[in-house]
Amino acid sequence: MQVWPSAKIRAHLGVALGLALAGLAGAAFGAWPWTAAALGLGLGAGWYLWMAGRYHRRRSLVAEPFPEPWRKILNRRVDFYRSLDSDDARRRFEDDVRIFLAEQQVYGAGEGDARLEIDDETRLLIAASAAILGHGMPDLEWPRMRDIVVHPRAFDENYSGEGDAHISGMVHYQGPILYSERDLKLGFRRHDGHNVGLHELAHVLDLADGAADGVPAGAAWVSSAPWLEIVSDRLRKLRQHRYPHVLRDYAGTNEAEFFAVAVESFFERPRKLRDKDPELYTMLSEYFGQDPAKTPQRRSPRKFR
Ligand SMILES: [Zn+2]
Incomplete structure (x- = not known):
């Protein structure tokens, strides 16, 4: 931004x-x-x-100076931030984080006294997801009409956390973004190609041109045949179980999920994605203006509570 x-x-x-x-x-x-x-x-x-x-x-x-407790949380929880190798890159990331939090409505689910209290870590992980996606796209502006509502854990279609609740995040077509706080935090603790923070915001980029078609707004290749070919080819292979194990199976659901899952792998397992599917990696690298496979990985300490 x-x-x-x-x-x-x-x-x-x-x-x-x-x-x-x-x-x-x-x-x-x-x-x-x-x-x-x-x-x-x-x-x-x-x-x-x-x-x-x-x-x-x-x-x-x-x-204003960036809040030191926030910096500590980013250092502890966000490997992307820890891996930034210049003061300028860190300052831009921090600015993106605080502008996002100042301009977006992020709050816990529920009404009145039953409303979920969310902590700084949760807010920062949501804002960090946006800052990661936008780090190489300085002109990116996130739409401001979407509220971001945090549920304590996975929920079902009725937004209840009981029973076989399995949804860890969701974006309504023109409405709010929903997150499960538990899954959001887990997404930043493991590098398994599963990060709901990135996933839902990738959908927001996809939806910015009005359609959930796996083609994000503002891409130079928006209407380009190669991208559409890549998507349909990879979808076919995923469904036939002929695609290398670098995207979660969920990518095979449809074009929109393919894009969102590919984005997760692009940032979470960039080298593996580059090695297994260089064509897809290059398209994403051009769109995001980033080459994460080249970044030396600095992982957070493995001990978490
Ligand atoms: Zn999705």
Whole structure:
């Protein structure tokens, strides 16, 4: 995410000034000078606040020191963050994390006193998932209309955690993102190609162009034949059990799940994915602007409670 995209902000300022000047011109030559002036100035100011206000808020947010307890949690729990090898990369990651948390609604499931209390670690792991996916895409903006609701553990279609509840995360077509807190944390403790934090946000990228078709918005290869061919070829092989063991079987469900599961493996087992399916790895590497197979892996200590 961009903290202060100067060109964009200048363009918004230009429109705002244009509206204000049009109002003043109307005041000088029109029949209702006060009304025209107030309208032009009001519209200009409103436009600027609406379009650029968030960047001012981002700039003051990142001017504050990053909370040290948050840094400790990221260091302990997020291998991707630990593996970043420059101060600049770490600062960008931290900025993405706090901007995400400042702009998104993340809360526990339930009502009133029964609402689940969620801790900083849970919030940070969700924001870190977004920061990992966006680390090589500085212009990526996450849609802000989706609430992120955290359930204590896996849930079923009725959002109940009883019985054979097996859903660890879910994205509604135009609604909230749901996470199981337990599975979210587990996803960052193991490198088994299963990370629900990344998985659900990969669906959000896929849905950004309006369709859950396994083709994320903004990809240079959005409508490109090779990508669609890769997806249908790999889906066929997965279903016939002829695909190497680098994606979870769930990838064979449909195009959308294929993309989300491939993203998990791309970040969790990049070398294995690159070795077993270089074509798929290259497509994802180009889209995300990252080459995680080249990053020296610095794993968290294996002791967890
Ligand atoms: Zn899914």
